[in-house]
């Protein structure tokens with residue numbers, strides 16, 4: 036059920052959204068947690084890479100959407116992992132409740148928006164708020180980059196090892212080989228700006244929530260798309 040994207044970085048399909056295992060010196064960090072009701076997929080992924088739930092120390096969330104925080108509750112109950120959430124999205128994760136309205140673009144965006152049923156997200160404690168520019172003490176250092184737009188506080192995480200591994204969340208979609216800023220979000224103009232900001236970072240691999248992750252030359256692919264947005 037897992038696919039290696041970079042050394043120590045493994046992708047899992049957790050109910051239709053990708054979540055990632057970062058296995059560094061025996062300590063596992065999970066980036067996002069997939070859709071609700073699929074925590075078994077996470078346990079299977081851990082078993083496949085030779086790790087157990089007890090090895091999970093940290094959970095890094097990219098944003099508060101249910102398809103990214105869906106298994107946080109059961110995951111935390113079993114692992115007691117520290118929960119990191121983007122500073123701008125942390126309040127809604129703590130309180131739970133309805134997410135703000137989103138806008139869409141294109142046929143895909145319109146279809147996705149129709150498909151999403153408005154439902155409150157469950158409340159969960161957050162141990163650490165990850166603010167723009169923070170270096171987290173995870174896997175010898177993971178950089179936080181605020182990328183608002185898809186949600187008000189969306190953030191991506193850059194692990195500088197192995198040429199750079201970007202945990203992109205929904206700062207982009209890569210469906211059917213088409214890398215692009217997200218087709219839905221609270222503010223799509225800001226989402227485009229955040230995509231351009233991310234394209235200026237140094238990374239070889241990109242771990243993407245929706246669509247294919249990219250193992251090689253990911254930064255170059257982002258820059259190519261960003262050039263089209265700013266021209």
Ligand SMILES: [Zn+2]
Nearest residue numbers: 098100185205
């Ligand atoms: Zn999302």
